[in-house]
């Protein structure tokens with residue numbers, strides 16, 4: 001019986017494709033790809049010629065039996081998306097879920113993933129984080145989602161496109177106020193940038209330099225300060241104020 005390899009591909013820089021991924025892409029009988037034209041370009045650059053089959057959100061369910069039949073025939077298959085790790089805000093979940101239920105061998109070939117790359121260099125806590133994928137496109141749903149996250153103490157991570165980055169930052173400003181945020185843009189590419197500040201600061205930076213609103217983004221928002229810590233900070237400030245007043249310092 002064949003193996004399904006879930007293969008991470010680069011998120012910008014071709015050198016991020018692992019030698020293991022490159023070898024497997026050349027060895028499998030078939031590559032199931034989110035966009036076959038896009039992946040054909042990658043395979044061409046690697047000097048590989050492998051049959052491709054499309055697998056995207058609209059045909060994924062219909063492809064399960066077809067791909068499973070090929071595994072049963074003993075063929076190995078690679079699953080790739082346009083960029084980064086399949087299934088992470090990308091197609092593949094239905095296929096992997098169904099093949100796992102059927103007891104097939106599924107092997108991850110790790111590599112680039114924008115969320116991990118962004119977190120690894122942002123300087124926000126990474127011991128606990130909450131990945132939220134893309135925020136809803138509609139303003140009301142987006143506001144609700146952000147409100148539901150307002151008390152979470154983990155670092156919050158969102159994916160965003162250039163079309164909606166300003167709307168999302170404005171909604172984050174409304175929901176989270178002055179909270180610290182790190183915006184990772186164009187990771188591994190020529191114009192890779194990390195911006196740091198609250199959401200309004202970052203919007204102002206985009207007004208000053210519209211290039212900052214171009215490309216692909218990972219938005220990372222500092223988690224909420226736990227209630228007891230916020231209270232402790234408050235009490236500390238009160239105590240300091242009382243001490244200053246007691247010493248007759250004019251405040």
Ligand code: SAM
Nearest residue numbers: 011084085088089113114159160186187216217
């Ligand atoms: N599967 C991919 C991964 O492993 O990161 C994510 C695919 S999702 C459809 C595309 C989103 O990922 C973009 O809108 C952006 O939020 C993020 N992304 C992908 N490549 C990126 C990059 N080079 N720099 C910043 N964000 C990126």
